[in-house]
Amino acid sequence: MTGKVTITDIARLAGVSKATVSRVLNRKPDVDPETRARVQQIIDEQGFVPNLVATVQAGGRSRFVGMLVQSLTWPLIHEVMQGVAEIIENSDYELILYNITHTSDRATTIDRVFAKNLTSGILAVFPGQSVQYLETLADQGHPIVVIDDQGKPTRAPWVGADNRSGSRDAVRHLLNLGHRRIAHIQGPAKYACSWERYQGYCDALAEANISLDPRLIRVGDFEAPSGYTCAQALLGLSDPPTAVYAGSDLMAYGFIQYAEDHGVRIPHDVALIGFDDILASAHTRPALTTVRQPFYEMGRRGIELLLSLIENPVSPAARQLARRSDPTRIVPRIEFETRLVIRESCGAERHTPAI
Amino acid sequence: MTGKVTITDIARLAGVSKATVSRVLNRKPDVDPETRARVQQIIDEQGFVPNLVATVQAGGRSRFVGMLVQSLTWPLIHEVMQGVAEIIENSDYELILYNITHTSDRATTIDRVFAKNLTSGILAVFPGQSVQYLETLADQGHPIVVIDDQGKPTRAPWVGADNRSGSRDAVRHLLNLGHRRIAHIQGPAKYACSWERYQGYCDALAEANISLDPRLIRVGDFEAPSGYTCAQALLGLSDPPTAVYAGSDLMAYGFIQYAEDHGVRIPHDVALIGFDDILASAHTRPALTTVRQPFYEMGRRGIELLLSLIENPVSPAARQLARRSDPTRIVPRIEFETRLVIRESCGAERHTPAI
């Protein structure tokens, strides 16, 4: 019985035309209060709910925003989603989740997203390769926001974090604790963030006039097992590092695991700092000192930005105009500062609550 | 440019009718291979993507499933979602997330979900009050699956866990460790699961011929602060319990916090067991012994069940028939066993990895 009653039924029952029903549905001003009341009553009586699909098809607003993610099973997504959900739950929009992994053709997936007006806009979280196509769409005036720690799209509104300075802070902290042989476990070269974090590492060492030792720089894949492997390599050195800065928390986890398996004490024998501050990092043993990416806030600000873009669309003319002068004025960019969260693994003791 | 080119354009370019284009789009058999190839080529050339909204509006399949949740910000949701995502990513369906909190009228939200065919089915996760309306819809033949630990809907397909026996196992474990004064921190009375877990507690004590001590039974609200408060009450007793079984991990966290704040050692001074096994429970100090609800698996099986319901709809006649004889044959129910995860807080020592 759900969608059985249509606007036509209401119109008939109320003795008016479909157009008038549509008007009260959309709260148009130009309708007699008396008529409005009568129609509204019928609507309530019948429990009539407008067919969303037909509404959109006819050119109405959909109140859907699409959230495009690489993979829902990636842990960091959840923190972002928390922030997004917080805002969405207090708006009258709903979320459509798309993942781009299982479709061979990314553009097709994204096109389907925008099929007519089903979604009013897209929040793309760590979109990877798709970012180029998204930029094109953003350029055409589609409301799109990219949350990414891998790179900074030039033509699409962007929310991200400052990897380089966060990285620098982490290594500076180790330097301040007296370490001189500091290793770095890099992320994959294909990600811009790997490079940025590596740069931050170099920056800090340069400040301290310490030259890079290639043997102290290993490449992982951001996942825990690669941290384990790199730990093996680093701790097997004739002159092993006294501190390690891992490019991701997961790789740091792998490092911890190796240390535990081989009786290496953290931070006593070797200090350790990670990057991301995912949820579990407060609960590892020892608790992980790490660079916090404010994923929750990024989610919040990302979706807020998107909603504002939807509500206040930039006219094609204005966009055209802006492109010729100052592109940054029309392409919002929000870069969050990262924050070093000092726990136990770096050797700077502090009280840490159990939870 | 996104959805600009329509089926009409393709038809014109290929020199055929819209109907034929639609046929190749939907892989209908009755179309000349040569024609098919020609049309397909135009489609590819133009990068034509069918308008999803129009497709649905015209009666086509949508490939969307709705996931209805109380609040996206509730931590347990994520584990369920992991399972759901795992399956969804390997299907050709997409997920629409609805939360029922922010709309006053639940039925309206749900009706919008089913607006025509936008979503082919609904997975309702901990739907709370809405379950009644969902049952009505399921009764009408809509593909609906309810994942719930609060109660067992009678007329809708259901996936859940066996609270009572899980609870019994936990308390039995404490009894086996020699405890006789075992307290219980209940969940709110309005949830069926609170009652079921309490029943399991009673079962185990009855088995051991231990009579209930009302002072050892406290009511919380499933959240951490209430666990803190109850800890205060329980540990302030003249003859405090030697073990505590909390109805949720979060309440157990509150208990741990209180213990830490007041120098009470767990499990040395008092043993503790929780319920849920949310992610952080492996990382508390001490690591929490708890009853694991297989949320991930529940998500998996729930969405699998839903998809199968969508792909193999039960005809109204068959449903009518079944209702008269054996309702359970037509209403699938999957009840997962819970599992006691023994860590440190119960006092039965075991090696626990760092991660």
Next chain:
DNA sequence: TTGTATGCGTTATCAC
């Protein structure tokens, strides 16, 4: 203020 008519882009039902 209200009604009429048309369009949205696709699928489905007929004919041919």
Next chain:
DNA sequence: GTGATAACGCATACAA
């Protein structure tokens, strides 16, 4: 095998 054409349910420009 293929082509008209009528739905689908609503919004909207235009007419009254």
